Amino acid sequence: MKKSDQKTTTDAALFAATTTPDLGIPYGSCLLEDSPDPCMIVVIGASGDLTARKLMPALYNLYLKDALPDPFVIVGCSRSDFSDEGFREKMGVSLREKGAMDESKWESFASRLFYRSIQYDDPSSFSALARNLNELDMRYHTAGNRLFYLAIPPFLYETIARALGEAGLSAGTGENEPWSRVVVEKPFGSDLETAVALNRTLHSHFQEKQVFRIDHYLAKETVQNILMFRFANAVFEPVWNRTYIGSVSIISAETLGVEHRAGYYEQAGVLRDMFQNHMMQLLALIAMETPSRFEADQVRDEKVKVYRALRPFPVDNINDFIVLGQYGLGTIDNHEVPGYRDEPGVDPHSLTPTYAKMKVFIDNWRWQGVPFYLTSGKRLARKVTEISIQLKEVPHSMFRNVLGEHITANRLILGIYPDEKISLTFQTKNPGAKVCLRSVTMDFYYRQNYTGPVLDAYEKVLLDCMLGDHMLFWRQDGVELCWSFLTPILQSCESCANLPDMLRIYESGSWGPPSDADPTTEVAHS
Numbered sequence: 316m317k318k319s320d321q322k323t324t325t326d327a328a329l330f331a332a333t334t335t336p337d338l339g340i341p342y343g344s345c346l347l348e349d350s351p352d353p354c355m356i357v358v359i360g361a362s363g364d365l366t367a368r369k370l371m372p373a374l375y376n377l378y379l380k381d382a383l384p385d386p387f388v389i390v391g392c393s394r395s396d397f398s399d400e401g402f403r404e405k406m407g408v409s410l411r412e413k414g415a416m417d418e419s420k421w422e423s424f425a426s427r428l429f430y431r432s433i434q435y436d437d438p439s440s441f442s443a444l445a446r447n448l449n450e451l452d453m454r455y456h457t458a459g460n461r462l463f464y465l466a467i468p469p470f471l472y473e474t475i476a477r478a479l480g481e482a483g484l485s486a487g488t489g490e491n492e493p494w495s496r497v498v499v500e501k502p503f504g505s506d507l508e509t510a511v512a513l514n515r516t517l518h519s520h521f522q523e524k525q526v527f528r529i530d531h532y533l534a535k536e537t538v539q540n541i542l543m544f545r546f547a548n549a550v551f552e553p554v555w556n557r558t559y560i561g562s563v564s565i566i567s568a569e570t571l572g573v574e575h576r577a578g579y580y581e582q583a584g585v586l587r588d589m590f591q592n593h594m595m596q597l598l599a600l601i602a603m604e605t606p607s608r609f610e611a612d613q614v615r616d617e618k619v620k621v622y623r624a625l626r627p628f629p630v631d632n633i634n635d636f637i638v639l640g641q642y643g644l645g646t647i648d649n650h651e652v653p654g655y656r657d658e659p660g661v662d663p664h665s666l667t668p669t670y671a672k673m674k675v676f677i678d679n680w681r682w683q684g685v686p687f688y689l690t691s692g693k694r695l696a697r698k699v700t701e702i703s704i705q706l707k708e709v710p711h712s713m714f715r716n717v718l719g720e721h722i723t724a725n726r727l728i729l730g731i732y733p734d735e736k737i738s739l740t741f742q743t744k745n746p747g748a749k750v751c752l753r754s755v756t757m758d759f760y761y762r763q764n765y766t767g768p769v770l771d772a773y774e775k776v777l778l779d780c781m782l783g784d785h786m787l788f789w790r791q792d793g794v795e796l797c798w799s800f801l802t803p804i805l806q807s808c809e810s811c812a813n814l815p816d817m818l819r820i821y822e823s824g825s826w827g828p829p830s831d832a833d834p835t836t837e838v839a840h841s
């Protein structure tokens with residue numbers, strides 16, 4: 316069935332979709348808004364890990380949900396030598412290994428998969444690719460629309476952007492002509508200077524509206540829900556400021572170690588891996604002002620204002636604002652795990668931080684004086700991502716004679732992983748004649764009363780790239796402002812003089828460096 320036909324059945328199918336997730340998803344339902352234009356998805360670096368583990372499963376799932384364009388073609392490119400058949404086989408194997416294979420539709424999906432071997436630094440290779448793509452376009456009627464996904468190591472982004480541009484593959488803004496878009500994976504540079512250079516090269520060949528800088532974190536349902544929760548309810552916004560909120564804690568903890576990514580992680584460390592992107596996005600969603608409309612540029616404008624208002628780190632007394640750690644030997648899920656320096660591919664004397672906690676302030680009227688604690692680390696006690704909004708105590712306790720001066724303050728938790736929930740903790744009277752208070756919690760579980768299909772984060776971002784919706788993607792100014800904020804911290808932390816003193820080894824399976832090493836104070840983990 317063509318997507319245009321499906322649109323006519325929207326209302327009836329919307330309800331069907333909640334009970335029949337295997338039938339494909341109607342456009343116009345909560346899951347999908349529009350049908351993407353016919354297009355070709357060209358994955359550069361297709362022999363790699365990201366393609367096998369994330370991109371191909373996401374594309375196949377979109378296909379199963381009838382959410383890919385009609386028609387579509389996927390072309391994998393990298394230096395490795397595969398035939399079309401060999402590439403289909405490799406993708407099939409990884410989907411099966413991942414347990415993500417529905418055999419019934421694989422053959423028809425695989426018939427739209429192709430592979431072209433390219434040399435990244437050879438212009439003639441990209442000219443040949445351009446001819447190949449034109450042929451596939453003609454054969455499969457993909458209308459000349461192309462999405463180039465850079466699934467290659469970051470040092471190749473500029474080389475590929477240039478090669479695409481010089482081969483004429485970057486032309487096409489989509490206005491009265493086919494579109495060409497480029498998707499760039501994080502990290503977007505490794506500091507301000509490299510980020511500016513990368514943006515300059517991208518912009519030599521693509522306009523900003525053709526560029527999609529992915530942060531798949533933003534596509535998680537519960538992360539998107541932060542905006543809905545804040546701006547579609549009248550009850551919380553009046554207290555969402557320094558008058559009522561004492562502190563905000565954003566934590567993203569993993570139990571995993573560096574796994575097979577030591578080559579990348581040794582260079583990046585936790586500040587580049589987590590803070591420049593995911594943590595900054597969560598911070599902006601919590602702190603931003605209300606956009607006047609739910610449109611990509613209006614939302615991104617408000618986020619950028621938050622980044623502009625970040626108080627620069629006082630590099631002279633940086634230790635009062637940041638704690639850095641590196642995991643040592645310890646126990647996770649009852650298994651002994653090695654310390655970071657004993658992981659394969661890691662320098663035995665490595666000073667790469669795998670944990671950071673920082674206290675940041677936002678210099679504007681809403682947030683003046685409210686500390687935001689951002690914490691992220693590997694090999695911590697529990698895999699959890701949540702935002703905890705600690706409200707202030709009541710200004711005056713009328714119960715002071717019986718209960719003392721302090722009454723436990725309210726806390727709002729926005730759980731992103733593993734609990735996708737919103738919890739509000741408040742005080743109530745304990746039953747009985749005596750005046751006793753107790754803390755109780757009201758929980759909303761995000762998937763409560765919902766059994767229908769959902770889009771995983773990579774499915775959502777891929778779909779949005781095809782639709783040309785920038786809402787969940789980084790804009791150039793946001794990237795550069797975050798690097799402006801973080802680069803002095805990185806320079807200070809990474810200077811040989813400071814780092815050995817700053818870096819504290821913590822036991823794997825703990826919550827990071829011991830608290831007596833922590834000059835910041837924070838909201839406790841829930």
Ligand code: NDP
Nearest residue numbers: 360362363364365366393394395466467468469500501502
């Ligand atoms: P890989 O290291 O698997 O590299 C992808 C492909 O690039 C390889 O298959 C190889 O293809 C080519 N390649 C690798 N190293 C080199 C090199 N030194 N010189 C030339 N070509 C090289 O990367 P991933 O798939 O893991 O990641 C791709 C991008 O996505 C990266 O930017 C990464 O930061 C980002 N990312 C990855 C995530 C993941 O889970 N893997 C998660 C989030 C972001 P060939 O030799 O065939 O040309």
